[in-house]
Amino acid sequence: MIDWIRAKSLGYLYKAVRCFSKFFISRLADIKKNQQDLESVIDFGDTVLDLIPFKSTLFKFPIPNKNKVSIYDLEFPSPFIVSSFKMHSSSLEMWSSIGAGAVIVKTILPDVSLGNPRPRIQEVDSSGQPHLLNAMGLPGPGVASFISTIQSWDWLKKLNRPVGISIGGHSSMDYFESIKKIESCSFDFSYFYELNISCPNTPDGANLSKHVDQLDVLLKDLRQLTNRVISVKLSPAQTNMEIKRYGDLLSSYERMMVNVGNTRPTKRQDVGLSDLQFSRPVAGLSGPSLIERTREMVRELKSVDVPIIATGGISNLSDVYKLKTDGADLFGMATSLVFNPFIVVEFNKRF
Numbered sequence: 001m002i003d004w005i006r007a008k009s010l011g012y013l014y015k016a017v018r019c020f021s022k023f024f025i026s027r028l029a030d031i032k033k034n035q036q037d038l039e040s041v042i043d044f045g046d047t048v049l050d051l052i053p054f055k056s057t058l059f060k061f062p063i064p065n066k067n068k069v070s071i072y073d074l075e076f077p078s079p080f081i082v083s084s085f086k087m088h089s090s091s092l093e094m095w096s097s098i099g100a101g102a103v104i105v106k107t108i109l110p111d112v113s114l115g116n117p118r119p120r121i122q123e124v125d126s127s128g129q130p131h132l133l134n135a136m137g138l139p140g141p142g143v144a145s146f147i148s149t150i151q152s153w154d155w156l157k158k159l160n161r162p163v164g165i166s167i168g169g170h171s172s173m174d175y176f177e178s179i180k181k182i183e184s185c186s187f188d189f190s191y192f193y194e195l196n197i198s199c200p201n202t203p204d205g206a207n208l209s210k211h212v213d214q215l216d217v218l219l220k221d222l223r224q225l226t227n228r229v230i231s232v233k234l235s236p237a238q239t240n241m242e243i244k245r246y247g248d249l250l251s252s253y254e255r256m257m258v259n260v261g262n263t264r265p266t267k268r269q270d271v272g273l274s275d276l277q278f279s280r281p282v283a284g285l286s287g288p289s290l291i292e293r294t295r296e297m298v299r300e301l302k303s304v305d306v307p308i309i310a311t312g313g314i315s316n317l318s319d320v321y322k323l324k325t326d327g328a329d330l331f332g333m334a335t336s337l338v339f340n341p342f343i344v345v346e347f348n349k350r351f
């Protein structure tokens with residue numbers, strides 16, 4: 001009961017800080033005559049979070065033992081996992097303390113990448129509910145710098161739960177070379193790979209989701225290199241037939257998972273944004289309206305012998321129960337955590 005009251009109070013506090021940050025940044029943008037940009041709010045929020053001491057204690061909530069999920073040799077204390085969208089250490093630590101069963105870090109490209117021009121993320125309304133539209137374009141430090149960064153995150157070693165390392169690329173070779181680099185290092189925590197083959201925001205981030213034969217060759221090569229669990233993240237834009245075909249391919253390899261799925265390609269004008277408010281004409285929509293497509297993809301894969309991560313649109317426990325019945329093993333979340341990460345406490349308690 002006390003934990004529940006603490007989670008509710010922290011949830012309200014989080015939302016209040018978020019509202020204040022949005023207000024503050026929008027006033028600042030008005031004064032500077034800049035276009036308002038959600039990324040500035042996110043950066044501001046990240047800075048505030050970095051200043052909070054004892055995060056792992058302050059935000060720590062118990063996870064009931066019954067929620068444990070074992071997949072191959074990976075032990076997830078909870079089925080609710082942080083989907084790949086963030087590389088900020090304090091945020092990942094906070095979500096883990098609150099009760100996420102794993103974090104999948106933001107997709108890493110082989111080399112330093114600046115991503116797309118800003119504004120490239122905005123909060124938008126779709127079907128009367130808040131969503132995010134993002135065209136970040138996988139900005140990041142490149143795989144070499146990522147390795148030293150993640151090795152310096154001491155909190156990861158103490159957590160004792162799997163970490164997903166999401167790999168992106170412009171070609172099959174990029175995925176292979178990045179994993180080869182990571183395999184040559186040692187990490188003090190358990191981890192798995194996720195191949196992000198469904199990024200709608202880079203010119204070639206979804207190529208492998210159109211060429212199942214190329215993915216097959218890549219997986220063959222990767223299985224020569226590593227026995228580590230590999231998840232492959234598909235796109236809601238793929239047809240059901242493609243989803244099934246990819247599922248069948250993954251089930252022919254050892255120790256695979258499938259993640260359905262990524263953001264939904266959406267035109268900026270369809271969610272009311274102009275070219276001044278958003279730099280790219282098409283981007284990835286995330287949030288509650290994805291849930292029906294996520295369920296459909298999970299059902300498409302039910303007969304396939306591969307563990308399923310359901311990602312896209314999860315915002316309440318009723319979604320989770322339906323996805324579980326549909327056949328999902330783990331539940332990935334991004335947008336809901338941005339709006340209120342403390343919902344995970346209730347999910348863990350009532351699941």
Ligand SMILES: Cc1cc2nc3c(=O)[nH]c(=O)nc-3n(C[C@H](O)[C@H](O)[C@H](O)COP(=O)(O)O)c2cc1C
Binds near residue numbers: 285333
């Ligand atoms: C700002 C933002 C950045 C994202 N970056 C990535 C990424 O780097 N790699 C990836 O696989 N998915 C990325 N995603 C997609 C999410 O992992 C997730 O699949 C998608 O948002 C649908 O889930 P949701 O409805 O719970 O947000 C991103 C999503 C958002 C909102």
